[in-house]
Amino acid sequence: MASSLTIEGVHAAYGAVRVIEDVSIAVKPGETVALLGTNGNGKSTLMKCVMGIVRPKDGSIIAEIDGEKHELVGRTTEQIVDLGIALVPEGRRLFPKLTVEENLLLGAFPAEGTVEIKVNLDFCFESFPRLAERRRQLAGSMSGGEQQMLALARALMLKPRILLVDEPSVGLAPQLVARTIDAIKLLKDHYQLTVLMAEQNFTQAIRIADRGYVIVHGKIAFEGRSADELNNNDLVRKLYMGM
Numbered sequence: 001m002a003s004s005l006t007i008e009g010v011h012a013a014y015g016a017v018r019v020i021e022d023v024s025i026a027v028k029p030g031e032t033v034a035l036l037g038t039n040g041n042g043k044s045t046l047m048k049c050v051m052g053i054v055r056p057k058d059g060s061i062i063a064e065i066d067g068e069k070h071e072l073v074g075r076t077t078e079q080i081v082d083l084g085i086a087l088v089p090e091g092r093r094l095f096p097k098l099t100v101e102e103n104l105l106l107g108a109f110p111a112e113g114t115v116e117i118k119v120n121l122d123f124c125f126e127s128f129p130r131l132a133e134r135r136r137q138l139a140g141s142m143s144g145g146e147q148q149m150l151a152l153a154r155a156l157m158l159k160p161r162i163l164l165v166d167e168p169s170v171g172l173a174p175q176l177v178a179r180t181i182d183a184i185k186l187l188k189d190h191y192q193l194t195v196l197m198a199e200q201n202f203t204q205a206i207r208i209a210d211r212g213y214v215i216v217h218g219k220i221a222f223e224g225r226s227a228d229e230l231n232n233n234d235l236v237r238k239l240y241m242g243m
Contacts, residue, residue: 002029003065003084003161003194005050010059012042012049017044019220023059025196027162032188032195034205036230038239042218043198044090047166050196051087052077063159086160090167090198092129092151096140100131103139103150107157116159121224129187145176149183156187163193169201177204184208202240206230214239 005027012020020042021085027033037043048054050061052075061072065084072080095103104124108117125132128149139150149170155163166185169177185208190193199205206212206227214222214236224230 002098002192003063004029005162005194005196006060006062006064007046007050008060010049010061010064011055011057013057014045014046014054018218020049020056023215023218023220025213025220025223027194027196029064029194030192031210032185032197032208034209034230035196035198035215036200036202036205036212036236036240037198037215038200041215043200043215044166045218046215047087047089047164047196047198049073050080050164051085052080058103063162073086081158084159084161085164086155086158086162087164088151088166090170092147094139094150094154096138098108098139099136100139100142100150101135103154104131104157105152109137117157120157120159123190124156127183127190128153144171145173145179148172148176148180150181152180152187156191159191160193163188163195165195165197165199167198167200169199169204177201181208202230202236 008024010020010023022129023046034041045054055071063070063072063083063085070083104121122221130146131150131153168180181204209227211226212224212230213220222233222235224233230236
């Protein structure tokens with residue numbers, strides 16, 4: 001059974017600095033939804049709210065998994081991960097002095113990820129052959145594109161139901177951005193994931209997104225019900241196409 005994510009009226013701040021104001025978005029079962037916006041508009045903060053890293057000042061975040069609804073606000077990050085929600089963080093956040101395989105195995109804990117560790121590890125290496133070739137290499141010695149593949153694969157070791165991907169294109173060459181976005185779609189289809197992807201690369205994001213939201217100054221400025229609606233919106237054209 002597919003999973004969904006519903007964010008309603010979320011406000012968040014760092015001390016006295018407001019970052020997110022009254023944000024409401026929904027990711028339906030099996031969808032890939034893009035959260036679009038330039039740097040500093042609250043995309044990463046919203047992801048951190050979902051994962052319990054940042055505690056919202058107000059609002060509700062509901063994950064429905066196997067027909068059961070779970071309020072995420074108030075839960076610890078560990079409890080949220082235990083539900084089957086995984087984050088690929090901005091900047092990858094790998095363990096640079098551990099090998100590729102060691103980084104992947106760390107992604108298999110907590111307990112629910114340990115049942116099929118070998119199956120998941122084999123799938124990760126099948127999906128990303130370069131990781132298989134470099135399984136004994138230290139993560140910190142790999143290229144940016146290889147590290148992004150490792151970060152994606154590490155999240156999948158949990159066997160998540162809902163996958164959050166924060167700025168997968170950051171720091172990557174253009175050709176590697178396209179490859180990374182394609183990999184997200186491949187993994188989403190294979191695992192039947194529900195995906196929320198925060199991204200500032202509009203062109204690449206809408207290649208795989210079913211629909212999306214544009215966030216400006218911490219508020220949802222536009223909801224596109226399809227890639228076409230996003231492409232043809234005046235605000236999107238102004239922000240991303242200089243039109």
